[in-house]
Amino acid sequence: MKTWNRVAIIGVGLIGASIGAALLRRKLAGQVIGIGRRIESLDEAKQLGAITHLTTDLASGVADAELVVVCTPVAQIVEHVRAAAAACPEGALITDAGSVKTDIVAEADAARQSDPAWRRGVRFVGSHPMAGAEKRGPGASSADLFVDRVVVVTPGEHSRREDCHELEAFWRSLGARVVDMSAAAHDRAVATTSHAPHLIASAIAAATPEEYVTLTAGGWLDTTRIAAGDPELWRQILLSNRANVLASLERFEQALAAMRSAIEGSAGEDLEQLLREGKRIRDAVAS
């Protein structure tokens, strides 16, 4: 299994700190440099054994890194990938952990043609580790966060095969199952499997009058769990994947409208058939 002398992680929240912790616990990296704005988070990550070094200066943090993982919120990823590309060594591999991939992959493809930093041989392939959900911060991190979780790797138009394979091997070395697809296909799929459900869960919670809260049980708690996620991060994700989220919401609204009609018309058999279709798809996924 490939080991790294020096890995830089930009953003040491739940995902970034978990990557560092997994690398160090599995002895896959000699040094893990945590890069962030807030010294408190970096200190916490270091105390937790998620990083070996820390800095608030991005350029010096990535200066000797063989691998740079950008784990900042979606709205900042393009900027941080650009800054990392300008300051990292020739031949370094850069990836990110953002939940929306089209913009960052297109940006990297474009920069590769025109930007001097990229032309000198910086490599980029996008990633999306599907882990984390509603928690945040280094305190929620875990060296086992990626074990048996799906990480999507999204090659761009100009990505080289060997770079993709190197990145896939990196995620597998943390225990993840890797799925390879285009950024566009990824963004369409996660709009349905993650982004729209987040919005819907939040709407269920928002539409629950507080006086009913004592009558919430397992079903409500499960259904609304992700509504506890960070509103600012989710605002960025939902707006970055706007068109796909709206298309996915439309499909959901059609499914719900059919169920509502069946209830309005007391059409028991139709309703049961619609519920059966939902159960069939839910049962197809191992819980």
Add this chain to the structure above:
Amino acid sequence: MKTWNRVAIIGVGLIGASIGAALLRRKLAGQVIGIGRRIESLDEAKQLGAITHLTTDLASGVADAELVVVCTPVAQIVEHVRAAAAACPEGALITDAGSVKTDIVAEADAARQSDPAWRRGVRFVGSHPMAGAEKRGPGASSADLFVDRVVVVTPGEHSRREDCHELEAFWRSLGARVVDMSAAAHDRAVATTSHAPHLIASAIAAATPEEYVTLTAGGWLDTTRIAAGDPELWRQILLSNRANVLASLERFEQALAAMRSAIEGSAGEDLEQLLREGKRIRDAVAS
């Protein structure tokens, strides 16, 4: 803590078998008679230690019972409560475990005035143990199912205080937290905290194309978990509580429409504010 010589349970699925197991494990009942249609389920419940005796004949099963708990699907509860009232001893306490309460409580109030079986002193108070969710059958039962779970007790217009207190003490003896409210208030609340979320979870699952299933992670799994529930049981529940479910869906659809408008208009601050409201209510409930 009150103990019972003989408790009859009509319907030994998840809820019925869990009540029997809890009574026997806690030594709160000498005999627990399981009553059902399918001898296989009754045998299974007996092997699991959830009942001590079994019969497919309702009248003989309740003949000597001090307490009768009707745990059959919502559509059959009225019929089974009536049959139990006609065959149980004078003074027996009957309750049910249905998720919708208005019809059964109204029926019992009406019968108390007119039906000879009830006039001879049978007592009824409705219950709704909020436990169980998507599993079913005696194999899924647990003697601890009710520990720290909410059980709603719904007195009718003509219920006597001491009967309610006896029933509340029964549920508390199984470890539950008891909440007391009218059947109408209960049905309004659970439409929002349980029935509408079930429908919405099912619609999320139904609107997920199967080719995206590999990209489902924790969020989708949590949000759709209850969609695995039994379609026939849920059809009954949703139609029994039709008006409240439709009103609750309308509130949900308004909340979701506001979020969708914010996304359509790329109104980041509005969207974040709406997500924050969902988070506030979710965070108010301990997970």
